[in-house]
Amino acid sequence: MKKIFAVILTVVMMATLFVGCNGSDSSSSKTKKVAIIQQVENGAFNDMRAGIIKGLKAKGYISSDKDVDYQCADGDETNLNTITQSVANGDYDAVFTVATPATQSMVNQESDIPVFFCAVSAPVAAGVIKDMDKPDMNATGTSNAIPVEEIFGLAKQMTPKAKNFGLLYSSKTDSAVNTVEQAKTYLESKNIKYTEGAVVEDSEIATTVESLCKKCDAIFIPNDAVMQGAMSTITEIARENKVAVYGSSATMVDSGCLGTKAIDDIGIGEKTADLASKYFEGKKVEEIPSIVVPYDYITVNKDDAKAIGINLDSIDFGKDTVKQVNDAKN
Incomplete structure (x- = not known):
């Protein structure tokens, strides 16, 4: 009888062990602890974050938005540095950074936590990696390299009489400076005149736009969170002067720019999550090349087109x- 009881007990223990082991391989063990960092909230960045979350859910790494530690610096550089320091000292499986400033701040922490950046237009120039194909700073991700030549091609279609372009950007934003350099190279190759409107402080934006409108037939703005924050002011002045403004994101067009060739913001977020999944599945960060995401569609603003004729x-x-969109109330 004792032998029978011992056998039964052994079977029960083995069954319990099997269930326990089986449970460790369940979807719950796949769940990852991740953080998402943004410098500022705007329509484009929020959509990118939504895309990252959507991609992580689809892969089973999180079950809801509550599984993500989302932190935003509200446009304050000191806050951003505090956030990235805190995250670097955390026990996250991965950190996602949206756009250039958040990525630079996080990578500069030199943390052992891998960084997956979303929508850094010039990762090498921004210093967050040294090689797109072989990322070497414990970071990789997606680049929304602005299709400069294509946007100016769109400008030629929409405003063929434009002979002098204003280049409006924040001189403190590395990615914006890099994109403007590309724009200058392109315009010089086509013998098209341009006037730079580099802004240091936000208070300079209105006067800079007014100055450009007096000299230029159209204005080009790179992906620049500073300019996005002042888009209503920029487009109001430009419309009064009948000057077309070409942006570098769909959000800029929603906010009043005439047009651009845009990347789907949710889509680039999903692609960033896809890169992270390769890491979660066993690849090293340096084995996951960063990718440049091409533009998806043309977007034009009907209200702006009507205003400038x-x-x-x-x-x-x-x-x-x-x-075709109308002005959004951002």
Whole structure:
């Protein structure tokens, strides 16, 4: 009888052990502790964050938004540094950073936690990696390298008489400076005149735009959170002067710019999550190349076109998908 009891007890213990082991391989063990850091909240960055979360959910690494430690610096550089220091000292499986400033701040912490950046337009120039194909600073991610040549091609379609472009940007934003350098190179190659409007302080934006409007037929703005924050002011002045403004994101167009060739913001977030999944599945960060995400569609603002006298129906946009929007209340 004792032998029978011992056998039964052994079977029960083995079954319990099996269930326990089986449970450790369940979806709950796949859950990761992740943080997402933004310098500032705006439509584009929020959509990118939503895309990251969507991608992580689809892969089973989180079950809800509550599984993500989201932190925003509200545009304050000191806050951003405090946040990245805190995260660097945490026990996260991965950190996602949206756009250049947040990525630079996090990478500069030199943490052992891998960084997956989303929408850094010039990762090498920004100093967050040294090689796109072989990331070497415990960071990799997606680049929304601005399709400068294509945007100026769109400008030629929409405003063919524009002979002098204003280049409006924050001189403190590395990615914006890099994109403007690309724009200058392109414009010089086509013998197109340009006037730079570099802004140091936010208080200079309005006067800089007014100055550019007196000299230029159109204005180009790179991906720049500083300029996005002042978009209503910029477009109001430009409309009064009948000057077209070309942005570098769909959010800029929603906020009043005339048009751009845009990357889907939720889509680039999902692609960033896909890169992180390769790490979670066993690859080293340096084995996961950073990728440049191409533009998805043309977006144009109907309100702006009407204000400066452009008939969108008369423009041939070719085979590109075109989204026509009105001013959004951001």
